[in-house]
Amino acid sequence: MIFSGLAEKLQDTLKKLSGKGKLNEKDVETALREVKLALLEADVNYKVVKNLISRIKKRAVGQEVMESLTPAQQVVKIVNEELTNLMGGEQSEVNISSEPPTLIMLVGLQGSGKTTTAGKLSKMFKKQGKTPLLVAGDIYRPAAIKQLQILGDRLEVPVFSMGDKQDPVDIIKAGLSKAKTAGHDIVILDTAGRLHIDEEMMEELKEIKNETDPDEILLVVDSMTGQDAVNVSENFDKSLGINGVILTKLDGDARGGAALSVKAVTGKPIKFIGTGEKLDNFEPFHPDRMSNRILGMGDVLSLIEKAEEAIDKEKAAKLEKRLKNNQFTFDDFLDQLEQLRDMGPLDQIMGMLPGMGNMKQLKNLQVDDKQLDHIEAIINSMTKEERNDPDIINGSRRKRIATGSGTSIQEVNRLLKQYRQTKKMIKKFNSGKAKGLMGNMNLPF
Amino acid sequence: MSIFKNVEDKKEAKETENGLFEKLKDGLNKTKSGIFSKINDLFSKDKELDDKFFDELEEVLIQADIGVHTTMKMIDDLKVKVKKEEIENTEEFYKVFKEELSEFLQEEKGGLILKKGLNIIIVVGVNGSGKTTTIAKIASKYKKQNKDVMIAACDTFRAAAIDQLEVWTNRLGLRLVAQKEGSDAAAVAYDAIQSARSKDVDLLIIDTAGRLHTQKNLMEELKKVKRVVYKEAEEAHKQLLLILDATNGQNAISQAKIFDKAVNIDGIALTKLDGTAKGGIVIAVKDELDIPIKLIGVGEGENDLQVFDPEQFVEALFS
Ligand SMILES: Nc1nc2c(ncn2[C@@H]2O[C@H](COP(=O)(O)OP(=O)(O)OP(=O)(O)O)[C@@H](O)[C@H]2O)c(=O)[nH]1
Ligand SMILES: [Mg+2]
Numbered sequence: 001m002i003f004s005g006l007a008e009k010l011q012d013t014l015k016k017l018s019g020k021g022k023l024n025e026k027d028v029e030t031a032l033r034e035v036k037l038a039l040l041e042a043d044v045n046y047k048v049v050k051n052l053i054s055r056i057k058k059r060a061v062g063q064e065v066m067e068s069l070t071p072a073q074q075v076v077k078i079v080n081e082e083l084t085n086l087m088g089g090e091q092s093e094v095n096i097s098s099e100p101p102t103l104i105m106l107v108g109l110q111g112s113g114k115t116t117t118a119g120k121l122s123k124m125f126k127k128q129g130k131t132p133l134l135v136a137g138d139i140y141r142p143a144a145i146k147q148l149q150i151l152g153d154r155l156e157v158p159v160f161s162m163g164d165k166q167d168p169v170d171i172i173k174a175g176l177s178k179a180k181t182a183g184h185d186i187v188i189l190d191t192a193g194r195l196h197i198d199e200e201m202m203e204e205l206k207e208i209k210n211e212t213d214p215d216e217i218l219l220v221v222d223s224m225t226g227q228d229a230v231n232v233s234e235n236f237d238k239s240l241g242i243n244g245v246i247l248t249k250l251d252g253d254a255r256g257g258a259a260l261s262v263k264a265v266t267g268k269p270i271k272f273i274g275t276g277e278k279l280d281n282f283e284p285f286h287p288d289r290m291s292n293r294i295l296g297m298g299d300v301l302s303l304i305e306k307a308e309e310a311i312d313k314e315k316a317a318k319l320e321k322r323l324k325n326n327q328f329t330f331d332d333f334l335d336q337l338e339q340l341r342d343m344g345p346l347d348q349i350m351g352m353l354p355g356m357g358n359m360k361q362l363k364n365l366q367v368d369d370k371q372l373d374h375i376e377a378i379i380n381s382m383t384k385e386e387r388n389d390p391d392i393i394n395g396s397r398r399k400r401i402a403t404g405s406g407t408s409i410q411e412v413n414r415l416l417k418q419y420r421q422t423k424k425m426i427k428k429f430n431s432g433k434a435k436g437l438m439g440n441m442n443l444p445f
Numbered sequence: 446m447s448i449f450k451n452v453e454d455k456k457e458a459k460e461t462e463n464g465l466f467e468k469l470k471d472g473l474n475k476t477k478s479g480i481f482s483k484i485n486d487l488f489s490k491d492k493e494l495d496d497k498f499f500d501e502l503e504e505v506l507i508q509a510d511i512g513v514h515t516t517m518k519m520i521d522d523l524k525v526k527v528k529k530e531e532i533e534n535t536e537e538f539y540k541v542f543k544e545e546l547s548e549f550l551q552e553e554k555g556g557l558i559l560k561k562g563l564n565i566i567i568v569v570g571v572n573g574s575g576k577t578t579t580i581a582k583i584a585s586k587y588k589k590q591n592k593d594v595m596i597a598a599c600d601t602f603r604a605a606a607i608d609q610l611e612v613w614t615n616r617l618g619l620r621l622v623a624q625k626e627g628s629d630a631a632a633v634a635y636d637a638i639q640s641a642r643s644k645d646v647d648l649l650i651i652d653t654a655g656r657l658h659t660q661k662n663l664m665e666e667l668k669k670v671k672r673v674v675y676k677e678a679e680e681a682h683k684q685l686l687l688i689l690d691a692t693n694g695q696n697a698i699s700q701a702k703i704f705d706k707a708v709n710i711d712g713i714a715l716t717k718l719d720g721t722a723k724g725g726i727v728i729a730v731k732d733e734l735d736i737p738i739k740l741i742g743v744g745e746g747e748n749d750l751q752v753f754d755p756e757q758f759v760e761a762l763f764s
Contacts, residue, residue: 040513043694046504109692110717110745111573140745142612147605154604195720222573226510226694228722249572252657254696277572 009038014076023071028060035079042255045230048086048264056082086260087287092244092269097215100185101133103176105212107205107240108220109232110193113248115144117220117274118190119151120282125186132157133184135175137208138192139164148190155279158184168192169207176212189214196235205240216243218271221258223250229258230265237266248274251281263287315339323426330387333419334379337372377405378415390419488539494527498535502542509725509762510694515732519545546759549728555712555739555753557583559592563641563681564648565674569667569708570688571700572655575716575742577606579688580650581613582742582750588617592647597637598623599630599670600654610652617747620646630654630666631673638678649681658703671708684711686739691717691724701730710734716742719749723762 013034017027032053039049056078059065065074096102104121106114115138122132134152136159138144145161152159160175172189179187191208194201209217219233219242236242245266247259250273259270270285319332379387381404386393393401393416402409487501499520506516523538523545532538557566566583568576577600584594596614598621600606607623614621622637634651641649653670656663675683687710689697704710715724718741727738738753 037513040507041695043696046507050504109720111575111690113573141609142616143605143608146608147603150604197721222690222692224571224690224693224696226692226697226722226726227508228510228692228720231721232692249657252571252659252696253699257694 009041010035010079013038014072014079017072017075023065023075025061028057028075031075032057032060039257039260042257043224043226043229043261044257045227045261045264047230048261051264052082052086083260084288086264087290088263088269089287091284091286092271093284094271095215095243101176101179101187102185102216103187103189103212103214104216104218105189105191105208105214106218106220106246107191107236107242108193109195109222110141112193112220112222113274114138114193114220115147115151115190116277116279117246117248117272117282118148118188119155119157119279120274121188121272122152122157122186123155123279124282125188126155126157130186131184132186132188133175133179133182134159135172135187135189136161137168137172137189139166139168139171140192144190144192151279158182168204169211172208172212196232196239202235202239209240218242218244218246219262219268220246220248221262223247223256223258223273224252224254225258227261229261233262233268234265237268242266242268244269244271246270246272246274247285250274251276326423326427328423328426330379330382330390330419333422334376337375337379341372374405374407374411375415378402378407378412381405390416488535492535494532494535494538499524506725509723510729511725512695512698512729515549515729518732519549543759546728546762547755549732550755550759551731551737552755553737554755555737557684557686557712557739559587559648560682563646563678565638565641565651565678565681565683566648567651567653567671567674567683567685567708568688569653569685569704569710570655571657571690572603574655574688574690574693575714576600576655576688577609577613577652578745579686579714579716579740579742579750580610580652581617582747583740584613584619584648584650585617585747586750587648588619593620593645594648594650595620595622595637595641595644595646597621597634597649597651599633599637599651601626601628601630601633602654606652606654620644631670634670634674635677638674638681642678658700658707664703664707668707685709686711687713687736689713689715689724689727689730691715691726691741692720692722693726695726695729697726698729698733701734701736705734705736710736712737712739714738714740714742715753719743724758725762 013031017023017031035056036049036053039052040046044052059078059082060075065071065078094102094104106118106121108114118134122134125132134148134157136145136148138148145164149159149161151157160171160178162171162174168191175189176187178184189208191205192201194205196202208214217240219236221229221233225232233242233245245259245262245268247256247270250256262268263270270287273283273285275281275283315335319335322328322332378401381401382390382393386397386401398409398412398416402412405412487498487505492498502523503516503520506519507513511519523542526532526541526545527538530541532541568580570576580596584596587594596610596619598607598610600610601624604626607626610621610623613619620640622633622640624633624636630653637649637651640646651670651674653667654663656667658664671685685708687701687704689700693700701710701713713727713730713736715727715738718724724741730736731738738755741751741753741758743749743751
């Protein structure tokens with residue numbers, strides 16, 4: 001889960017602090033030493049950590065904190081603010097050119113994830129109704145072009161390539177004119193991975209930049225990167241003047257400190273994060289929310305956005321009407337389930353809920369998508385009648401459903417119980433007893 | 446315009462092989478000039494071995510990705526030694542320091558050992574760590590020693606992974622066993638073993654799909670590949686090689702732990718040491734898990750592979 005290791009450590013440390021009433025300078029220092037170690041363990045660069053801690057310290061031992069009634073909370077607030085600052089305030093969008101096509105160039109070290117990211121970006125733009133063109137500029141790595149072509153085929157996004165015998169500078173120039181004639185509004189250029197200290201290869205990128213004037217040069221950084229992240233990003237930024245960063249492979253257990261380092265060294269925002277191998281495991285990066293998530297305040301905003309994206313508006317309106325009349329059947333349940341799945345892997349969703357990120361059990365839980373399979377199977381084994389009126393499901397029907405769905409009677413019982421609870425909740429909502437953020441979501445669990 | 450006349454020259458320049466040690470040093474030298482590295486200053490100046498000195502040492506070690514935990518352990522050890530052996534200046538200290546580092550690393554050089562008959566190496570690691578390229582390098586090395594080498598394309602998942610191996614095997618003149626994308630990785634491995642046997646191959650290298658160690662189902666798939674290989678090729682000499690990217694930080698520890706738990710790693714290859722990353726994380730990995738480091742990767746060409754030499758590694762880290 002994103003940043004979870006770091007989050008846990010910081011929360012533990014800060015919790016210890018909250019246990020105390022008044023704080024003295026020593027308390028703060030001990031806590032900050034732990035914050036420092038937690039950040040270092042998360043691979044934030046040493047220099048960056050040192051600066052951050054000294055800034056926090058200066059503020060935290062200041063008078064208004066020490067004398068406040070809730071000093072620990074004050075310290076947490078300061079850590080949060082400084083982290084947010086470090087990560088760069090608000091979300092940064094992609095620069096869209098007023099004269100299409102907008103050219104986006106992806107650069108980075110070998111193996112950082114540029115090609116997959118090119119695919120993900122194009123999918124995102126396509127979803128927004130744009131008409132991206134992918135350009136294959138990696139003539140060096142064996143089968144890199146083929147990889148991009150396969151992704152393009154899957155996504156139904158055209159890929160421009162001239163094989164691996166032409167100079168990348170020429171390829172991208174030709175790709176751009178193709179985009180203009182064919183009316184593509186976005187061009188995404190995949191370049192070969194290279195070392196930031198490889199002068200000839202960096203020269204190639206500079207040439208591409210000079211000849212084509214990209215609207216966005218995005219550095220793709222592997223979230224597992226260690227201390228070297230500062231050297232890499234500084235060099236790429238100096239040579240090319242990058243506009244932002246995309247952080248990849250955040251679905252693992254990397255604590256992602258590289259994100260903080262890169263931002264601190266280049267001052268350039270993290271624009272997107274990649275959270276899985278699937279082409280839609282890709283999201284805009286919200287620094288403020290991320291820092292909240294790190295400190296355990298949850299990320300309700302992202303969750304709601306995800307939900308809105310996944311929920312079919314029309315169906316939702318229909319459902320709302322039905323709910324208002326206390327009608328909620330297993331068919332509705334199934335619908336909800338599908339929409340929930342569209343939101344992405346369950347454990348990621350859970351991680352966004354306040355307080356959940358820190359739950360120890362959740363860490364090993366890997367919320368089982370299989371469980372959802374079972375629920376689906378059970379509902380699919382019910383007759384139409386049963387789905388509409390679950391009250392008729394008696395013992396022998398339960399047995400039949402369990403056998404039909406390859407599950408057990410216990411599981412069927414559990415689902416029926418959940419259903420009744422959900423229905424009860426709906427009644428409550430309708431009577432206005434409980435209204436909250438999640439009021440119109442009715443997640444089926 | 447580019448300093449190269451044409452693309453082919455450019456590609457060739459990228460692949461020419463320098464003196465191998467030079468290449469490693471080159472990369473590491475460049476780090477030295479980097480603003481964040483200062484081990485040299487630390488030891489060259491006539492400094493007191495005081496708290497400030499140890500703070501600076503901490504900084505240097507952590508920046509080499511040796512990791513918080515191992516760094517603290519090392520520094521505690523060193524402080525004790527300084528007292529016990531009455532070490533007073535940085536020169537003496539440097540010797541003790543290098544010994545300490547070597548203690549944390551393995552004593553022997555790395556390298557792979559091939560036995561008579563069929564040898565099988567299964568290569569595993571996270572996405573983009575350098576598995577396929579390292580396989581090409583190993584294959585090329587043994588091909589030059591007149592061994593019959595075959596590669597099994599068991600990354601049936603990533604787009605164009607098979608094509609990537611096709612390019613390499615064509616380039617190097619090697620045998621390749623592959624099925625189509627999406628087929629069962631264990632089945633490909635099974636096929637490859639049959640084929641390797643019938644052709645009397647000396648070395649079969651199995652490329653697997655990159656996977657994050659946290660992806661439980663993909664780790665299960667890997668276990669299955671291993672199970673099939675170990676069961677099917679009972680007579681063969683088998684090894685599991687984990688590829689770690691030197692650019693990685695502390696996460697490499699987690700990678701090594703979980704891969705080791707799942708499939709039992711016999712050795713590590715550390716790639717991308719031609720960059721500015723120091724790869725110090727292998728010291729932490731070695732400290733926590735006793736897995737030997739066998740090989741290092743120092744570039745993208747087929748010759749950019751070296752036997753891991755602990756002394757040289759330490760030397761290069763802090764020279
Ligand atoms: N500079 C440098 N690059 C390397 C080295 N080893 C591999 N690479 C590059 O890293 C990138 C990824 O290498 P691959 O061999 O495709 O990695 P992989 O682990 O097989 O990747 P997946 O199969 O996608 O998980 C390629 O661009 C390689 O050329 C090395 O030692 N040094
Ligand atoms: Mg591969």
